[in-house]
Amino acid sequence: MTPLDWVVLVTALVSIIAYGLYRSRGSNTVDRYLLAGKSMPWYAMALSIMATQASAITFISTTGQSYVDGMRFVQFYFGLPLAMIVICATVVPLFHHARVYTAYEYLEKRFDSKTRVLASIIFLCQRGFSAGLTIYAPALVLSVILGWPERTTTILMGATVVTYTVLGGIKAVTWSDVQQMGVILLGLVISLVTVIKLLPASVSFGDAVYLAGAAGRLNAVTTHFDWNDRFNIWSGLIGGTFLFLSYFGCDQSQVQRYLTGKSIAQSRLSLLFNAVAKIPMQFFILFIGAMVFVFYLFVQPPVLFQHLELKRISGMSEFQSTQQQYQRAFDQRKQAALALVEAHHAGDAAGEERQKLEYRAAQKDLDVTRAAAAKLVEKTGGEKGFNDTNYIFLSFVTKYLPSGLVGLVIAVIFAATMSASSGEINSLATVSVIDLYQRHFKRGASDVHYLWASRWLTLFWGAYAVVFAGWAGRLGSLIVAVNKVGSLFYGSLLGCFTLAIVFPKVRGTAVFTGMLAGEAAIFATAYFTDVSWLWYNVIGSVVVIVIALGITYLGPEPGPRVELEPDPLEY
Amino acid sequence: MPHTRDVPDTPPPFLGSWRRVYTATLVYLVLIISICYLFTRIYR
Structure with missing residues (x-):
């Protein structure tokens, strides 16, 4: 890192945070702090959704994966447009009309309190686990590539995220995401142009594409079916659809983005923008990895990039x-x-x-x-x-990119980490306050009380993420399994929401039992079989639905719904 | 703590109805998978 790189990095980060905080003025009620007073335009939500999904590992790992294995990973996103259409047609109007802060709040209206609590706890476990890894994974790579101490990097990233998320709430998160997405896209375009310019004079862009293809690095579509193969067109269209239905429909870290919309149409447009833009964007990132592969045909790469x-x-x-x-x-x-x-x-x-x-x-x-x-x-x-997949792209960047551009790429890594992390801790705090604290621990307090509870819990989850990141190094290769871990919990949530929307006769106890059975089925699949994690969501949600429908239609007739403790939200 | 407010449900700013927007998105998906497939077949 040269002084120019540091100037680029610091300028990018400071301007992002300052702009986010400037746009978040007036977040002085719970509604404004957690849902921006439902005032967000579609383009801000769209870029925030994109930035929340794309963590630093998305860029570091995806380019490396393309270098090693080609572009098959793009098929993972083929299910995304299908999932977005279903979500736009069903849960977006449902959540907005229910006037809820969280997806799980809706479950109490539809089923009962215990189903809401179970779904909230599943979310807190799953998202809490990944919040630490979101910060740790890039810090680990930066420590190897640039020699930065891991702990310093995680604390620096964590403290920055916590500062603007605690002070500005979701408005600061969303407007920072917009800026961060701008830095990310700029960094990616400049990276690709630079890679192509670094190729030998005798090798044209057309030659580079031809050479990448001949080495099997442009295999964007593979049509064979294999349960154990993560990336083929079938696992993408079926497994990917289920995964994205779970992620965008049942995960509060994404639901909260589009609940800030000023109208249902704006929320739908933000999701459909991602349906259209996400596949080309991933294709573009993978293509950068393929071009780095061609660059290393003519410049000897190290045996290992770590x-x-x-x-x-x-x-x-x-x-x-x-x-x-x-x-x-x-x-x-x-x-x-x-x-x-x-x-x-x-x-x-x-x-x-x-x-x-x-x-x-x-x-x-x-x-x-x-x-x-x-x-x-x-x-x-x-x-x-x-x-060494995660080290390939950054190793190339730090060795061959000109001064200034290295700083920009590191800013991309920071921006992606902060945008993913801020969405996570913001949603973890929201679920903690809305679904647990104000529902079961401190009912009927004032709006100001819950606003401060939201701030303190945001601070708590931010500190937790940093501490977890400091401890994550001991997890070893479990880091690689972050997506797999996410998939362990999503299936039962998806099954639960499907029952809520599609089967009006199903009651809370049947769903609750189904969710526990679904979790057991997913863990058994993960532990006893080699089935790829992309299929866990399909298996989990199907088990939840089958068990709940079995109890509903074959079990004894349930009595009238009894809600022993009225929800304070009703007053 | 009160509920958050409901928001209006309006038609899309283009294509006239949400059903048409969803259909256009599906057509786009088929198109992009076809392009990826052709890309794979040409450069291999």
Whole structure:
């Protein structure tokens, strides 16, 4: 990081936070603090929804994944437009007309208090777990790439987020998200342009795309079906739809974004903007990774991008032969790539096919030596399941991008972390206040009392996220499983909301029992089978629905609904 | 603590009805999957 990089980074962050706080003036009631007084335009909600979903790991990991495995990950988002249509048609008007602060508040109106509490606790467990990881994961990568102390980075990120989230509430969060999304998009566009400009003069953009495709890095659609394969068109369209229905329809960190809309139409437009923009955006990020792959066809990459582990195993005798094999494979791949481009230009179909085979064989050799080095890291006391995917993009950025742009990319990482984290702690505080504190612990207090409770609980969840991030290093490879952990809880929430909306005869006890059975089914699937986590939501929600319908239609007739403790919200 | 307020339900600013907007989104999804599929087939 040069002084210019620091200027870019600090300027970007300070201006984002200052603007967010400026726009949040007057957040002095619970309604304004938690829902912006329902005054938000569609474009602010749309960018906030996008920024909340895209954490730093989205950018760091997605580009690395494309470098290693190609663009198959884009299929994960094919279910997003389908989910958004269903949500716009059902839960958006439902939540708005119910005049609720949280999705789980609606469950008490529809079912009973215990279903609301169970759903709230499931949300707090799941989102509380990921709130710490949202801050920890980028801090870990920055500590390796730039040598920044992990603890300092997590405290710096956490304190910044907590400051503007506590002071400004959801208005500060939303308007900061808008700015952060601007920085993120600018950083991504400049990154792609720079990667392409860094390619050798003899390799045009068309050649680069051709070479990436020949190495299998542009495999955006795979049509085979496999339960254990995370990314194919079927897991994307079916599993992805269920996951996004859960995330955007039942997760308060997203529901709260679109409940701030000034009308149902504005809320719908914000979601449909994401339905349209998200797939191209992910395609673009993955394409950057594919171009970084082409860049490294002509500039020798390190055997492993996690340089601390590479340094640790470099002195070992076992590594020397791997290093020599790697050098040989890289030289062969480079020659084959240049020969392939020549044959392609000459229109020599037979020569092109021959060179393609050589190019792919050299790539395979290179992958084998990288896998051997990763195995050596594991074998000699490194992390179990070690891979360096998360280090590829930032390693490239810090080594090859010009001064100033490095600062911009680091600002992207900070912006993405803060936008995801602020949405999480803001929604965790909202559920804590609305669904638990004011419902079960302190009923009928004044608006000012709940406003301050919201602020203190925002501070609590922010501090919790920072402390959890400091402790997360001990979780080791569990970090990799953050999406998997999210999917452990979403299925039962989705089943619960589906029953609430689609089956008017179902009562609270049937749903409550179904949710417990759904959770048991998901944990059993995760523990005893190799089924990919994308399918957990499908399995969980189906079990909840089947059990609840079974109890409703086959069990004894339930008595009249009895609500022993009236909800203070009714007064 | 009172409820938050209800908000109006209005037609979309384009295409006339929400049903048409949803249909257009579905058509867009089919189109974008087709483009991704063609992209994969051409560059492999």
